[in-house]
Amino acid sequence: MNLQLALDRLTREQCLEILEETSDTIDWIEVGTGVIKEYGMAIIKEIRAAYPAKTIVADMKTCDAGKHEAEQAFRSGADITTVMAFSADKTITDMLEVADQYGGRVMVDLLGVQARSEVLHLKELGVDLVSLHFGKDMQQTGKMGDDAFSLVDDIYGIDCAVAGGINVRSLPMVMEYQPDTIIVGSAITNQENKKEAARQIKEVIETNEKNH
């Protein structure tokens, strides 16, 4: 199970500092949407150069112009780029095609998706990686429930990541569903000791995996 560190609402310097502290603990680096909007593709290139062996997720949250945005992400060194599930089929299939050319992957963000049929449709399009996402603003009025997982339950052939305010306390509930990737942002990046926060989260993941 991968631990994906989400770098959101941070300066370039903070991103690099946090990576220095946590890179030996985390598996995937997510360059957050806001960070990309602030610094453009340059921040992805810089992180790629600094961490050549890490999997980099560019959280582009593309919703149109899929071919162009996927090319931007992969050319900058991303291994995975994201697209919103509500996008046109053509946006998603174009991105899958570009991903194939670059040997990369597309993660479809299920923010706002209510029906399993939508996930089944994504699978028919060729999608093999989705993220269950309880958004930042939604976190202000609620928290992710285990009903979120009913969207992907028993759908085989699709890897699943999960994101949305996950911390060391909520992690055991999330892990019951055995997602492929756990995405954690603020529960690491907002902590005083980020290295220790990442280590604790990784430890819970590894302990849970051993006992499963």
Ligand SMILES: O=C(CO)[C@H](O)[C@H](O)COP(=O)(O)O
């Ligand atoms: O995509 C995101 C925000 O749009 C974040 O990656 C995701 O929400 C994880 O961050 P946090 O753990 O702070 O919720």
